[in-house]
Amino acid sequence: MPWPIYLALKQLFPSGKRISLFFVMSVCGVMLGVMLLVIVESVMGGFGETYRKKIVDTSGHLQIKTNGVMYDADTVLNLLSRQPEIKGAAPFAGGVVMLQNGSHPAFPFVRGIDINLESTVISIDKFLVVGKIDDLDDDSVFLSSSLATSINARMGSTVDVYTPIMLEKLKSDEVLLPRELNVTGIYQTGWNDFDSNTMIVTLRLMQDLYNLSDAVHGISIRLHDGVDEFKFAETISLDLPEDYRAVTWMEMYQDFLWVLQLEKNLMFFLLIFIVLVAAFVIAIAQLLTVIRKTREIGLLSAIGARPIHLMACFCFQGFFIGVCGTILGIISAMTALHFRNGIIDWFAGITGSREALEKFYQFSELPVHYSMTDFLVISISALVLSTLAGLVPAWRASRLNPADALRNE
Amino acid sequence: MPYGMSKDNNILSARRLFKAYYIGDSKIDVLIEVNLNIDRGESVSIRGESGCGKTTLLNILAGIERPNSGAVNWKGKNIFTQKPAQMADWRSIFFGIIFQSYYLIPELNALENVYMPARIRGELGIPEENRAHNLLERVGLRKRMKSSATTLSGGERQRVAIARALMNKPAVIFADEPTGNLDEKNGEGIMDLILDICEEENTALVLVTHNKKFANRTDRQFSLHESKLENIS
Structure with missing residues (x-):
């Protein structure tokens, strides 16, 4: 073993003595920083993954869209049916309508679905709190849970639907009566964007409400597990007719996902300061060590230690503290995350915040997603900062004049 | 080694050394x-x-230390x-230094x-291990090889320092008041040890001391007086 590493380890773990308090404090600093970073990044990653799953569950992996409406959906569906990567594809039409239940109005986004094909892309059944998919026909509607609550509708209620087409007709002095629909189902997906203000009708009804004839607004696609949706979107776009494009779930919700990623990056940025503070602890501890060991440094220099090796000795101590802190930090974080639900239960029990947690975050359990990239970025950052922290004291040690160091009182 | 060796035997020479310290505006x-x-x-x-x-x-x-x-x-x-x-390498290979205050590394044991x-020289092997053992035996610390440096007495520490100075078989040992921190009996023992080992290993010795008795045991004696070195042999 090279002597700088040997001596660095001996200084951290002296023969027959207790481990240095400086070492323990420095390692604890790095450990806490790394632990917090791993926990926060993994939980933020968990939120991201959960949202991704919810988006895919409620919108599919891809949507084929065009500028305006799609008149040749069958041709496109035929093309898509030949792609082995595709598990299911279903046309849809969507738009905003005015909904009224008694004196309670709302302006939800309505999605018209092909009942026969929709189940290959989105399992509406899975999300129905009351009712079943077979109950949906051209005279009925499924409401999202929040929408139903806001207009005070329930199973069996009759709601009136007004469409923008009716306004057009009014301009030419025609009057169209609102469409009366029966509420035959209420759904909750857990995806706030979908649950807050949406309703589902049959594709035929939606085409009728928007006067679309046979046209649709797009085609939702679900891919087989393991297929890279982004790569597939690029490939399929080449085969699609002009003006048609494949839009991935990430592009559909890019603003939301960007905010989510921004939050994650911001948390990393804020929490890396804990590691930075730990690095300062290391720097101070190492600097004190250099001051305390000035004579020993002088001695080593006098008996033939090169300045660069003296520097390496103290630099390695910073690096080694970083390694220990990082490993312990990751282990502590994994342990804390393993028991996260117990910890959250305990915390929610003490603060009485369980309901608030479920209401605002819509997760009964804290989601976690372990990302190798996150682990690598955190570990490398902690190691680099710890090593750099050791660099200043190491540089000071290497610059000491041996005679002056030996004279040091 | 008798006084007045041939020039071929000369290994170290100092020429016209001048050194001054500056304290504020005054020069010493x-x-x-x-x-x-x-x-x-x-x-x-x-x-x-x-x-x-x-x-x-x-x-x-x-x-x-550099002269002016x-x-x-x-x-x-x-x-x-x-x-x-390069200077560090030379010190490692050719010079051994014994200090008045021993300067052992407290985290390490005697061996x-x-x-x-x-280790610093990069020569780690059985012969070096054996030499370290032999040197500690030679200085009378066979039973304290594994003792932490901090548990050794002053005399023992200086013995370890002597063994350390001799480890790389240096050509010259520089001993700076090696008995300065020891009592008379221990001091004499240490002095005997340094002179004997240097003779055994054919190692030159430059001894700085206050003690006239110890100084007289060397081949040549110098006195540093009013910044000048005088041969008083």
């Missing part, structure tokens, strides 16, 4: 026109009053014209302290 001349030759295997002592510059001279000869002017030639080359890394110069 410590060494003026100091010349000294050290031959292979000979022992030399330097005496002088406290603060007269003996340690400074020793440090300059050992290459751990002058040269210290090792095998014909001025050591102060070398790069710091590890003795072995340290070999």
